[in-house]
Amino acid sequence: MTIAIPPTSNKKSDQLQPNGWLRYFSFSLDHKVIGLQYLVCGFIFYLIGGLLGSAIRVELASPISDFMARDVYNQVLTLHGTVMIFLWIVPVVNGAFGNYLIPFYVGARDMAFPRLNAVAFWMIPPAGLLLISSYFITGAAQSGWTAYPPLSLTTPAAGQILWILSVLFLGGSSIFGGINFIATILKLRRPGLKLMQLPMYCWAMLGTSILVVLSTPVLAGTLILLSFDIVVHTGFFNPGLGGNAVVYQHLFWFYSHPAVYIMVLPAFGLVSEILPVHCRKPLFGYTSMVYSIMAICVLGLVVWAHHMFTSGTPPWMRLFFTIATSFIAVPTGIKFFNWLATLWGGRISLNSAVLFSCGFIVNFVLGGITGVMLAQVPFDIHVHDTYFVVAHFHYVVYGGSVFVIFASIYHWYPKFTGRMLNENLGRFHFLLTFIGFNLCFAPQHWLGLNGMPRRVAEYDPQFTFINQLSSAGALLMAISTLPFLWNVVQSAFNGPIAGDNPWRALTPEWLTSSPPPVENWNGEAPLVTEPYGYGVPKEQLDKTGTSNSDHRSSGQ
């Protein structure tokens, strides 16, 4: 397959596409423009979702429901979950970095289906606006981001229907993106580039996209059935009409558990790109990383019922899903040990990208450990639907994915804009985020174990102090976005010029100008067969300072 485009069509597309800043507001077909559109759009929704999260923490600073009305509280928590998952993490770790990086990594000039790509992005802003505006027009959905019937059938219908429409749009966008990534990775590779020579992020996106394409349609079908139940009073999930409320949970989690992997697998891939560059070492265990990703994909599809251990599930089902879920720890563990081995004996630059990546490792390990605990039925029966679970998944999706998003912004910002970010501000941002995040969510483990259920606006007064501690952490997290925002805006105009390759990286996105030209390279695309060819043999190692590169004890 060849990716050469005749020069005539080249010029034509130049004329049709706006140049300058205007192209970021246009139906641009350039994968880099679309990637940045995803990123900025996602970040705006992150600020909105963060505001909603802060409102929750303000309400929970006191044990009584005093900050907002109870039904408004449920609307806020529903919006917070939906915005953060469907409008921030999924579009950014997949759409933003995927669109920007995948064509570079496979040596292509754009995605396989540029128009589909633009359509996928432009479904997101209207869907997001629909979701947010539902709060002002009719009152937003009140049944949580899980929308379990019969609750979702009995809460005000208009908000729930707008929620379903919005999630359907976002799911559609995600499916379009997934198809595009699979086609690009498998079919647009530069001649001579083998699959096992691809950067790890390509494998992560391939695995993620397979999960997206297999599981998102199930969510779409389920939500359409739910909307029938709401609008025309069918009885799929309505026990009053002979339906079955538990079937919805099975269908919902068949998508929504893989959705966790849709949020973290790309993050795993991004960390695998960032660490070798800044540690000046090859990625440790490339082959086992690839197989781990594929194992996570396969296992990720058969673990959904662990969200339903206290629901209507028979004992045999509880046991099967315990074992299957626990085993995901094995491939995930392989990846973490490989990253630790990548750090070991490196020449690590302690910059913001590395700090956020290492923060991710620490947070995600804690989230993973509580995940294995939660997989055990007898353990889960006590803590299911409590703040222990809230803490667990924030460690996974915030401590995991969001930390990686920040690491990636620090790493690729010079490529996006051609200018460097301020590293001291970046390290300050990391410090505030890391402390704030852990202060906010670590105490919630204790709250859950001791009897505080999730999704409540009021709670037993004995939990007041720990909740206030958690709220203080949330305040710190909110403050931590300020140095980041200042840094990103200020550096875009006044940052030092980055040059083509400030990190001395080997992957193909750095082998072009910053920012790269339309169609990525002037001239032929480079063939990079060793994306992680860093490092020197032991005898040539620069011995200044220290070097005890005995890797024996990294086995812990």
Place this chain on the structure above:
Amino acid sequence: MSIPIAILTLVLGMVLVLGGLWIGQNVNLLPVDASANAPVYDELFRVLFSIGAILFLGILGLVVFSLIKFRRRPGQLGDGLALEGNLSLEVFWTAVPAVIVLFVGLYSFDIYDRMGGMVPLGHGAHDHQEMEMQQNIWGGIGSKAEELTTESNLAALPVEVTAMQYAFLFRYPRGDIISGELHVPVGQPVRLRMEAKDVIHAFWVPEFRIKQDVIPGQPTILSFTATKPGRYPIVCAELCGPYHGSMRSAVVVEEPTDYDTWFSNNAKTTVPEA
């Protein structure tokens, strides 16, 4: 300053394991244990907490150590070691977690069995009406204790639980009592048959370490044996509407004589809300 690396690693590993075990055994994060299930649960929690503490502290230590020890110093321009993999190391850290996970899985299966999770849900249905209903029961926890004590004439106390927005109602078929609080005697197995009127709720007693969703249209079963007299909160743990946070009740665990007094005072009469 010339302690061999291997010995240092071994000592650090032992300190880590002992430290993790100490934390797991001595840091108590759980509320008081007031049911026969709870000590079994706490045993599992301590094992999981110990393993988790060892892993987390070990990895945290490795990350911090690597960042300090292998940081780029001023003037260092060279790369790190060109090390792309190590098969035996990779086999090691695939096999060890697999063994740990398998152990944890089998162990928690054993705990689940001891908590009564594998007891058939229809078990303990004594009257004909309940026998008919057992086909419809969808989930829950039976009781091991119940199995053991039926022979010693201490039959399970059946209670019917109805959950609705935003209250639990407890009906005692023997005596036809309806109460807003659950009264149970110490040491006697209790068998809750639960059903919701409107949306899904969940019955949770943190001090008993048990929880079960209460689902409209599908009865669920929950059995437990209270072991410590006292008053413990019953919490709804499934989002059920705006007043979800205030949907709470209490279980009152009493000495058998006190319970009998309460029972005979209320039997055959209807108490709307306690």
